[in-house]
Amino acid sequence: MRFVFDEVFNSDTDSPEFEETCSTTSSTSSQCPTPEPSPAIKLPSFTKVGTKKLVNESVVILDPALENALRDLNLQSKLIPINEPIVAASSIIVPHSTNMPLPRASHSSLLDNAKNSNATAPLLEAIEESFQRKMQNLVLANQKEIQSIRENKRRVEEQRKRKEEEERKRKEAEEKAKREQELLRQKKDEEERKRKEAEAKLAQQKQEEERKKIEEQNEKERQLKKEHEAKLLQQKDKLGKAVTNFDKISKMFWHYKDKIAQIKQDIVLPIKKADVNVRNLLSRHKRKINPKFGQLTNSNQQLFKIQNELTQLINDTKGDSLAYHWILNFIAKAVVHQAETEVRVKPESALPLGKLTLYLLVQFPELQELFMARLVKKCPFVIGFTCEIDTEKGRQNMGWKRNNENKWEDNTSYDERMGGILSLFAIITRLQLPQEFITTTSHPFPIALSWHILARICNTPLNLITNTHFVILGSWWDAAAVQFLQAYGNQASKLLILIGEELTSRMAEKKYVGAARLRILLEAWQNNNMESFPEMSP
Known part of the structure; x- marks a missing residue:
């Protein structure tokens, strides 16, 4: 030491x-x-x-x-x-x-x-005592240092254990969170599986119900079609024995001409003097109705949408009889105008337009007379009426128009307009009534009217037959020949041969373009290649 x-x-x-x-x-x-x-x-x-x-x-x-x-x-x-x-x-x-x-x-x-x-002994004792004190101090210092080291080690150990405990708790928390997330995911997956199973089951039930409903509907349609065919057979027998009465056709023509004058006198002119609120309402409805016909497509969904919108607009005017008839007359004019402008260049567009028109004719019976009057005014061929066109009056009666130079329109323009209007009329005659009206309403323009058109044109004097007659026969063929054959069977075949072969042969020397196209349609049918307008998509 x-x-x-x-x-x-x-x-x-x-x-x-x-x-x-x-x-x-x-x-x-x-x-x-x-x-x-x-x-x-x-x-x-x-x-x-x-x-x-x-x-x-x-x-x-x-x-x-x-x-x-x-x-x-x-x-x-x-x-x-x-x-x-x-x-x-x-x-x-x-x-x-x-x-x-x-x-x-x-x-x-x-x-x-x-x-x-x-004094050696006392000195040594003093030295020994001093050494003892030093030793004690050193021991105490060493003990204190040891205690400090132990304390530091204890703190380090406690800190290590605390960190280990925190890490353990953190890992336990993470594991717990993972387990909870996994349980939640499994729960969601189970719920999603059950939901999909329920949806699939519901869809299957709905599909089964739809299938049954379609089967019932098809059965109902077959029954109605059977009854309808029986009626058509009766009408066919009567028509086969009948002879065209041109005087009666002429009276019908002038009836509708007078109807146009009556519409102007009783509906159009009085509205100009009507209450300002009524005129404003009709003006707003007119602006809304006008574009609807141009919005038609080959989609039934779009058709139903426009049907509902037009129905609502028309119903808004029912409170005033004059306004109600005015809006129906406006719709009749708009439909005919759409036929002579849109259908003339795109004949298949007659199908959605015809479906919309038939729905409105059944929904609003007052429209039938107004619409027929507008058709006859623009295209008298729809009732089989024909007159000479070598006079001013004759051209006016047959629906000819003057152009901007006050000259009569050319033959091509006239033929196209007549073909568009007759395509629409033919489509309406061959369409079935909407489902909701089959059991409660009769068809306003049945397919028998198509028979009338063909028979009356065949019986028209040859000196009155023009290229326009063959053009409208071709338009009718495209629009309704398939359904006409289904309705009248063998009698329809005879009539088609009559107009496609015999009538064209009689007028062969005229070399009408319309007659040549009609013979092509006849040959396609005889070769089992008859075509019609494509059906509308859902």
Whole structure:
């Protein structure tokens, strides 16, 4: 065990235990070449022991164990040799500093003085006591350091355990969250599966119901068709025995011409003097109705939409009889105008227009007379009426128009207009009534009217037959020939041969373009290549 030499010598503390200061060397015995002060040592104070007593006492003999302990301490190796120069001031306590060099003292001199002194035992006791204190301090310091190290280790261990616990809890939380998410996903998947199964089951039930409904509807239609065919057979027998009465046709023509004048007198002119609110309502409805016919497509869904919109607009005017008839007359004019402009260039557009017109004719019976009057005015061929066109009056009666130069339109324009209007009329005659009206309403323009047109044209004097007659026969063929054959069977075949072969042969010398096309249609039918307008999509 080492000790600090300056703690034995001069100290910066004035402890009562070290009151005596001994000079290590005297001025006479100093061997130092320079008169520098020698270090002083503070020895324990022995107030109860005098010099005389120490001198008289016998030499103290150390305990062998203590002597061995002192020998083990090897104090001599820790002291400065006495013959080395030492800078020190007598009776001056040197401050304790680890950065300053320790003062050197002569070990031999101190040892000799200790041996020569009778106070050796107390000195050793004091030294031992000092060492004990130092040892205790070192032990305490070591224990404190050990305690600090243990405390640090404990804190580190606690921190490690805390982190491990936090990590464990975090992982447990993550695992729990994952399990919950997985359970939630499984629950959603199960719900989705059940929902799809329910939807599939519902769709299957709905499909089954639709199938049954369609079967019932088809059965009902077959029954109605059977009854309708029976009626047509009766009509066919009557028509086969009948002879065309042109006087009756002429009276019908003038009836509708008079109807046009009546419409102008009783409906059109009075509206101009009607209440401003009524006129404003009709003006708004007119602007809404006008574009509806141009919005028709080959889609039944679009057709139903326009049907509902027009029905609502017409119903809005039912509160005023004059306004109601005016709006119906306006619709009749609009339909005929659509036929002579749109259908003339796109004949298949007659199908959606014909379906819409038939629905309105059944929904609003007052429209039938107004519509027929407009048809006959524009195209008298719909009732089989024909007259000479070599006079101004004759052309007007047959529906000819003047152009912007006040000249009669050319033959091609006239033929196209007549073909468009007759295509619409033929479509209406061959269409079946809407489902909601089959059992409650009769067809306003049945397919028997198509028979009338063909038969009356065949019976028309040849000097009145023009290319227009063959053009409208071709338009009728495209629109209704397939359904006409289905309705009248063998009798229809005879009539088609009559107009397609015999009538064209009679007029062969005229070389009408319309007649040539009609013969082509006849040959296609005879070769089983008859075509009709494509049906509308859902």
